[in-house]
Amino acid sequence: MASAANANLNAVRETMDVLLEISRLLNTGLDMESLSICVRLCEQGINPEALSAVIKELRKASESLKVSENCTT
């Protein structure tokens, strides 16, 4: 039982490693944590296009916030 869970954990970890590698190759700019969130969302059947749109929007939002902060300071 415990070994099975362990093996599963290992498989998951490996998968995440592979995905991170791909993500790095493709230069997506996602770190481990956001990638794992995205993977989980995708696994729940969320439309990847929508998700990507959200991520881009979020990035833009944070950048513009930074810019505006820079301007104000």
Next chain:
Amino acid sequence: MATLDQKSPNVLLQSLCCRITGKSEAEVAHQFQYAVRVIGNNYAPTFERDEFLVSEKIKKELVKQRREADAALFSELHRKLQTQGVLKHRWAVLYLLLILSEDPRKPSSRVGNYGGLFAQALPRDAHSTPFYCTRPQSLSLGHGERTAALVGSVGTSGISSLGVYTLNGPTPQSLLGGQVPPSAAGAAPTLGSRLAWALPISSSPSALAPPSARLPLGPPVPTARVIRPRQDADLTGEVHEAALVRDILYVFQGIDGKFIKMNVQENCYKIDSKVVLCKSLRDTSSRLAELGWLHNKVRKYTDARSLDRAFGLVGQSFCAALHQELKEYYRLLSVLHSQLQVEDEHGVTMCTESSLTLRRLLVWMYDPKVRLKTLAALVDFCQGRKGGELASAVHAYGKTGDPQMRALVQHILCLVSHPILNFLYRWIYDGELEDTYHEFFVASDPNVKTDRLWHDKYSLRKSMIPSFITMDQARKVLLIGKSINFLHQVCHDRTPPGKITPASKPADTPKDAAELLSDLEGAFQEKIDAAYFDTSKYLLDVLNRNYLLLEHLQAMRRYLLLGQGDFIRHLMDLLKPELARPATTLYQHNLTGILETAIRATNAQYDNAEILKRLDVRLLEVSPGDTGWDVFSLDYHVDGPIATVFTRECMGHYLRVFNFLWRAKRMEYTLTDIWKGQMCNAKLLKTMPELSGVLHQCHILASEMVHFIHQMQYYITFEVLECSRDELWNKVQQAQDLDHIIAAHEVFLDTIISRCLLDNNSRSLLNQLRAIFDQIIEFQNAQDSLYRSALEELALRLQYEEKKRQREEEGEWGVTAEQEAEEKRRVQEFQGTIPKMRSQLQILTHFYQSIVQQFLVLLTTSPDESLRFLSFRLDFNEHYRAREPRLRASIGATRGRRLSYI
């Protein structure tokens, strides 16, 4: 972290927001809301769910960036990923990564890539409908422009506004105003043209493409709306066009927008009356909102019908066709949406030239609107129809002069008629009917047994014949399948269907159906004709070869219609003593024995055994007082495939005709007997001069009767039977299918029945004829008794003379006075009966002549020409005409008329 536990998407989204923006949960509330909305709203992915395609795309992308080593590395990783079965939606994750990927050499081209992706993904799908395939030049043009768009958007700044979703947030307009990149002018037209290219039906680009696309790289024309405020309403409360555009895009899908809502009472989309809006915008948006209404209508129909199984295959394919059209429409909407999104991302930079305006939408949506309108009209017209009826309805809409509409309807018709054509091919090549929902135009009645299979089992459903199939074709189709089933079930012929008709492939794809539909007169007709000829010919061959159909037809003529003279004559000779007895004392087995004897003694014995064994005797229902003559009848047993031609009704007709002919034959036979008696007795009775008057009377009446019966027989044999039979024979030789034979046979029987005076119209004629026949029988009896008594008398006289001579030889007195007196008395007594006989004969003659006269009167008024000619033949010397004033008038009238014609 590493475990993929099932947290709710919202929680995950929130943590994602925090993670990317690097802010706390409270700060990212807006972004979070936006994220939830986007993810919740997204109706369908525009990309097919295929992992392989995605991975190929990634590789291509990497190769394009000249990173072949990385591409190899990626495929290695991808293989690793596939071996571990942890992820269920690998394509989704990969696709996400692909979308988020950036070319390291072009650090800030996110937006351009995004737009480019849409543009790449769409056109590939945009022509799944065959109709769109016919635009190669516009496709290549589009490709060139697409690359231009990618190049042009390289320089676009990644920084843009927060979008319309941050209503209350700070709007960095001052910042954005100064950041119009130099390439924006190039990007703007390409975007517009990309849209025009994605619009499905612009066969000529000039008809639809927005004006901006026609001015490539021209300087932006300054307009009044250079800067568009990113708010739905300004301070005066007036609604902005951008907000309306967004609303309209929702309305296009049948979703209520913020301002434009469905008005249930008036059944249309209306702008909220409270909204302040200038009149032209209000007008334009109402016009656009019509699309939403049309879309709803079509959508409602397909939603209601696609789950209804009883709607049948044709209905399902109609729904599928509508769905295809709607999908195309959705694709267009998604392009518009993405355009809107790109605009939002770019902010004001795009508003100058090619942004979405109501006016532009009105132009772009013009063709989709016409299409939707046609679909809606079609849906209305097809309400409550199914099967072939539905196909007819669609076909009726194809008769329009507008080539685009015609192509649209033609395409739908292809899909709709495909199941019908499939039914048709199954039916004409295999004889199988797989029509669970009663959509095909051939109906089968499972209650009908095999013996009525040809006549009753299959029928045409008139309403289900599609209007593009003519009645003639439909009949042929029915006949082909019927023949195949007949061969299998009745003839037990096990030839595989492929051998009857040369192998032909059924329409497997809707494309084949389309080809056939386009060539209904040519290929389709040819196919049906070929199948029809082959199948019918094969069926007739089987019937003639294995079931001797033609021989049976001949046999009917020979036996039931008394064609085989020697046999009939001999049979009558043998049967005469039997049939003279009362009907109740007849036994079928005796008669069957006599029949066998008659067959063996005459030429009938050389006939086919198959035919002879079917010949049988049948006794009709006996009513009191009948003699054997009244109930005797020949019978012919038919079964199996032959019974399809010789049905029970036909056999009933044959029986009636046989009885009539048998009766007429009997009269001829009787008169022969009478004549024989006269000839034999004439010499004998010469010694009795007192009889000569009576005998003369007899001779006259007898020859009158002989003349009548001869003319009748001549008429029946040559003008009825032989003529009709010849006609039948010709028709049967030329018959192409079994129906022709059956019809010819029925015509033959009908003609005979009516010409033989057996139908209802000539009942009075037949009664007269029967009375004449009765008179003949009576005359025979009268003459027989006359001859009997005469011969008796003669014998007595001879005896008397003999005795006298004997005595004289013995030397005695010839006669005593006593004997002489007795002899004299007897002779006188006999002579006393002669006037009685005379008067009896006179009555008979008179009666007979009056009946004949009536018969002639009826004949001359008969509508049938051959019957009128018969009357001339019967009264060739105007013997009866001289006696009957009515006859004189009518014959004179007809003759006068004939003279007047000349």
